[in-house]
Amino acid sequence: MSQSTVRAIVTDIEGTTTDINFVHNVLFPYAYAKLPDFLCENAEAPAVAEQLDAVRRDMQDPEATLEAVIATLLHWIDTDQKVTPLKALQGMVWADGYQRGDFTGHLYADVAPALRQWQAEGKALYVYSSGSVQAQKLLFGYSDEGDLTPLFSGYFDTHIGHKREAAAYQRIVEALDLPAESVLFLSDVVEELDAAQQAGMQTLQLVREGTQAGTRHPCVTRFDEIHL
Template identity: 80%
Template sequence: MSNPTVRAIVTDIEGTTTDINFVHKVLFPYAHSKLPDFLRANASTPAVAEQLNAVRHAMGSPDAALDVVIDQLLHWIETDQKVTPLKALQGMVWADGYQRGDFTGHLYDDVAPVLRQWKASGKALYVYSSGSVQAQKLLFGHSDEGDLTPLFSGYFDTHIGHKRDATSYQRIIAALDLSPDAVLFLSDVEEELDAASQAGMQTLQLVREGTQAGTTHACVTRFDEIVL
């Protein structure tokens, strides 16, 4: 793919820059094991209390006891629910893990060199993931390739909307203040690419190991196959 009109690239994380196994076999189990003790120790701190109340609101139980809230959060992790307060709390737990050196943020080996190349050539780089903005910054800030956060101009999560909803991408386009066709969205998920395309973005599917290539969008297997 070669298109000089692209001025900004918005990338997904899971299955695109990062192996899905890192998320499901490292990050999720770590949050599942550490979250209960973390919440019991920090429930009264304002940032945590705010998210716990958001969980209670989502449950429809404003007076739910902490242990009931914890059980709900663990169930959401086990069933891979994209619930915004869960993502925020997971991000807090992962921050501890990254800072302790329990793990680093996985990146495919083709990602960082190409991101640096795009940044040097004047392209604006953004992330859009269902993981919280905090979790996104942690992954790229403590990545296998070091701190990559200086490469990015901004981050989007479920606060902007769900990833299979075209209006989410319309909001991103508005935030970037670019014409839709000047923005390229990268993802491994065809339904997300469909939504971005409906909003007028250019799209490209990353077909990593375990990903099924779709029929609607152009495909590559690595970032270094993308020519801008």
């Protein structure tokens, strides 16, 4: 890694800043349990109705009943599908949970100090996650370390492209208006790092507990091992 040239850092969330178990053992079950009632109560709200119509398009059934849409959404959660309208609806349910204080956004202890240091050093910080931008802002806004959203300059989700495709990272570079080689991408997933590298970004793999270290990218186990 050419550390002196890093001007922006783009970080993944799940398995990188946040224990994958928080997502799978807290957030997903909460959305699974709350989503049916939430949709029944809010189906007519414009933001919700827009996403329900998007689900129907994905189902290729524009006349699908609300019950059929809910069944499809629960199936997508069961099978961990990265479907954009599902992520948006999950974000709405999680917003309710965060605001109620049902949980806070998990961060590894080494994350917040590093983010604060990098931002103080003038590095622009961004998030790129398969979770919706809303869900990203909620996790960092209601995090274990308080509201960290002021540290970030922007957020990206699957609207910009899928995380294992180089084109998504090319679009991020264009949005940042920086040379690709001055952008560092952090993730625990080798295929995502491969795609970012193909787009010209610098890469680092976070090898947290349960993550298999790859051989194609430099590896660290904690954010405080990253020296910029």
